[in-house]
Amino acid sequence: MVQLSIEEATRLATLALRKAGAAQAMAATTARALVRAEAQGLASHGLSRVPQYATHLRNGRADGHAVAVVAHKKGAAVLVDARxxxxFPACDLAISTAITTARELGVCFAGVTNSHHCGVLVDHLRAATDAGLVGLGFANAPAAMPAAGGKHPVFGTNPIAAAFPRRNADPLLIDLSLSEVARGKVMVAAKEGKAIPLGWALDVQGRPTTDAQAALEGSMLPLGAVSSPKGSMLALMVELLxxxxxxxQFAFEASSFFVDEGNQPRIGQAFILIDPGALAGADTYFERMETVIAEMLLDEGVRLAGARRLALETKALQTGLSIPDALKSQLDQLVG
Structure with a gap:
């Protein structure tokens, strides 16, 4: 393992993306997000994505000089075009616009179209909690999961997220993939030559597999798929939203993130921001939040959503990051 400071990791990631064709603003925004994911212990959405993004930039799967714009706004509805x-820059624009709108109107729905992989979904909502707003997030991804009863990939792993601010305490941060596990974990296992647990994925013939590479070539199993179609139904809901x-674009219209060649995915993200002050009122909201948290913590061993990742991030800011030697070599090669 190699130790890197947060600053050095950010510098390396930014430079690697710049060398691959991203404009400075896009490279810097993306690098900060990936380093933050790495700091939270989310390696599958951290610096391991830099080589992937760099390849997509070089191969035209992502436009490094695109500038996201607000394409349409009507009342509390906002559409951002990532072009x-x-x-990451498009999601930042969507969130900043949504914060302003939600403060004015009480709520905002902000969609991002013509987009790419958005990393850790809940991290986009952290600016909303800083502003005292509740945030919900949804995203699709290239097809990786079958419909209920099916075998071929139709839906993405389609994460959902929520962030709830607290008064004088860290927010609750909820983020989950609608597959049994995030596909990024399978990607990491494939790179490391490790097996995956049975029940995570199917191979290309629709058979259960423990082979991570076969899983990447096949499909992920929806959350709870062994006993229920609920995960698949949730994925459909997010896909349509x-x-x-x-x-x-629908998931099945987008080429996999895990291949070098392919189309521009043009997938979507959506964020809903809510001002509690426009409903029950801020004081009532914060009182209710602390009441349920206190009840949860009556049981020993309960961990609040997001607490572990925030603790790891705080530690990483002081001690830096540990990344595999092979990944450090990849980053060094990318920066030339």
Missing amino acids: QGLA VTAVIGA
């Missing part, structure tokens, strides 16, 4: 660039509503 086939990396997702971030495509039919905002005009992004």
